[in-house]
Amino acid sequence: MKRSKYLVPLSWEHHNALLNANRLHKGIANRTETRILLEFANFIWQNDLFPHFQREENIIMTRQEWPHVPEHLRTRVLQEHQTMDDLVKRLNNLSDEDEIRRLLNELASMVISHVRFEERELFPAIEEAFFEQSLQKIEQALREAHVPGCTIWSPKFWQKKE
Numbered sequence: 001m002k003r004s005k006y007l008v009p010l011s012w013e014h015h016n017a018l019l020n021a022n023r024l025h026k027g028i029a030n031r032t033e034t035r036i037l038l039e040f041a042n043f044i045w046q047n048d049l050f051p052h053f054q055r056e057e058n059i060i061m062t063r064q065e066w067p068h069v070p071e072h073l074r075t076r077v078l079q080e081h082q083t084m085d086d087l088v089k090r091l092n093n094l095s096d097e098d099e100i101r102r103l104l105n106e107l108a109s110m111v112i113s114h115v116r117f118e119e120r121e122l123f124p125a126i127e128e129a130f131f132e133q134s135l136q137k138i139e140q141a142l143r144e145a146h147v148p149g150c151t152i153w154s155p156k157f158w159q160k161k162e
């Protein structure tokens with residue numbers, strides 16, 4: 001995957017988001033307890049994913065060139081952020097374990113497809129629509145705001161055999 005030079009701090013965060021989404025998929029497949037999976041999902045949501053979406057929205061989408069990015073891409077990115085936010089809220093208001101697991105699976109799949117969409121379609125469109133000077137400012141702001149994501153977690157439920 002070709003990385004956008006200016007948006008590289010977001011790509012580091014994407015790498016981590018993919019790692020954790022795959023861990024969730026593995027945990028569902030190897031029948032890890034729902035409570036453990038939900039705790040993990042809430043942790044990565046609060047520490048990695050939600051702040052990452054906020055950085056995208058506050059650092060990139062508030063700039064004057066944002067309206068020059070094709071509308072279907074702008075709509076999609078915001079809709080998906082909202083859908084994942086709603087999913088996490090629903091997850092925490094359910095008692096049916098099968099339904100929780102189904103939604104955890106859906107969340108992990110959405111994270112993966114959202115990251116792919118941004119890397120393949122949204123980021124190249126941003127680099128095309130934005131002025132060089134603006135992209136440099138964005139890069140600097142992203143580097144300052146970047147927080148290394150959660151990679152250490154216990155228990156390592158994803159290592160359990162299926």
Ligand SMILES: [Fe+2]
Pocket residue numbers: 053056077081114118
């Ligand atoms: Fe995003």
Ligand SMILES: [Fe+2]
Pocket residue numbers: 010014052056115118
């Ligand atoms: Fe992203």
